[in-house]
Amino acid sequence: METSIIKSQAYGKDRVRVVRVVRHADGWQEIADYWVCCLLSGAQFESSYTKGDNKLVVATDSQKNTVYYLAKTLPAEKVMVPEVFATEVASFMVKKYAHVTSCQVKVTTKPWERMKFDNKGHAHSFYREGKETRWTEAVVTKTNPPSAEQFTVKVNSGFYDLEVLKTTNSSFVDFWRDELATLPDMPDRMLSTKVLCQWKYVSTDLATLQQLPFDAIFAGAKRNTLDAFANDPRAWVHASVQTTLYIMADRILNDFAAVDDVYYALPNIHYFPFDLSKFGLKNLQSDAEVYMPIADPSGFITATISRPSKGKF
Numbered sequence: 001m002e003t004s005i006i007k008s009q010a011y012g013k014d015r016v017r018v019v020r021v022v023r024h025a026d027g028w029q030e031i032a033d034y035w036v037c038c039l040l041s042g043a044q045f046e047s048s049y050t051k052g053d054n055k056l057v058v059a060t061d062s063q064k065n066t067v068y069y070l071a072k073t074l075p076a077e078k079v080m081v082p083e084v085f086a087t088e089v090a091s092f093m094v095k096k097y098a099h100v101t102s103c104q105v106k107v108t109t110k111p112w113e114r115m116k117f118d119n120k121g122h123a124h125s126f127y128r129e130g131k132e133t134r135w136t137e138a139v140v141t142k143t144n145p146p147s148a149e150q151f152t153v154k155v156n157s158g159f160y161d162l163e164v165l166k167t168t169n170s171s172f173v174d175f176w177r178d179e180l181a182t183l184p185d186m187p188d189r190m191l192s193t194k195v196l197c198q199w200k201y202v203s204t205d206l207a208t209l210q211q212l213p214f215d216a217i218f219a220g221a222k223r224n225t226l227d228a229f230a231n232d233p234r235a236w237v238h239a240s241v242q243t244t245l246y247i248m249a250d251r252i253l254n255d256f257a258a259v260d261d262v263y264y265a266l267p268n269i270h271y272f273p274f275d276l277s278k279f280g281l282k283n284l285q286s287d288a289e290v291y292m293p294i295a296d297p298s299g300f301i302t303a304t305i306s307r308p309s310k311g312k313f
């Protein structure tokens with residue numbers, strides 16, 4: 001039997017999630033958010049496939065570290081443009097390793113749009129354009145069945161998948177400490193969530209209910225969500241996602257008398273600063289510029305907020 005030959009090979013790390021923040025002295029911040037795939041090839045890697053010989057194998061873990069290392073050490077303008085960053089990573093690999101003859105780097109990005117208030121771009125708050133879905137559900141119930149004379153109308157409206165992110169002005173400190181608590185205080189952190197917001201209208205009069213300015217209330221709920229997230233003066237550094245949630249809902253209830261209560265579900269999508277201290281680089285706490293977003297698990301903060309007269313039940 002003929003021994004099989006390798007016709008082609010390439011190996012590396014896929015879906016390296018790297019986020020780079022550029023913080024300007026005047027408070028203006030920029031963000032790049034990438035999925036990176038880095039693959040190495042070279043004839044000398046053949047023995048790792050055919051002979052179990054790892055001596056020349058640059059671990060895929062090291063390739064991942066290199067992506068974060070370069071995101072930190074390259075000048076910002078070489079990181080913020082995907083094409084430039086891809087060529088930088090690929091050329092770094094072929095220059096550093098004599099036995100690497102080719103490096104293929106794919107960078108996929110989903111841009112964060114800068115939030116705008118009064119037509120002015122916000123310094124550090126972003127959203128993903130056009131991602132959210134508007135949604136509604138109506139339930140009409142007879143009060144004295146089978147009579148169709150009287151009924152109540154309940155309408156739930158809302159939106160989900162509104163993705164927002166702020167690169168600063170969020171914190172989480174002074175939480176419960178015991179032997180199971182390992183999270184350090186975070187006086188300034190990245191905050192990102194995918195908002196689900198839902199509100200309720202209740203009426204016994206269909207015609208009156210149908211006159212409500214549903215489109216304006218939807219727009220107002222979204223505006224309040226973004227504005228509370230980015231700007232609310234009650235807490236420029238929101239103490240927690242819980243506080244942010246309460247402020248968002250409170251603003252909607254204040255703006256729209258027709259809204260009975262507001263429910264939010266806010267996943268706290270974690271972006272952890274990547275620890276580069278092994279490479280002599282400071283990237284933790286106030287030095288954080290390069291982050292690793294974590295798909296799972298996320299925090300998950302929920303609450304239904306109503307006016308005081310409504311009580312708790």
Ligand SMILES: O=c1[nH]c(=O)c2[nH]c(=O)[nH]c2[nH]1
Pocket residue numbers: 171172183239240241242268299
């Ligand atoms: O805003 C937050 N609320 C929490 O309850 C919590 N828990 C945690 O680990 N991080 C955070 N952040």
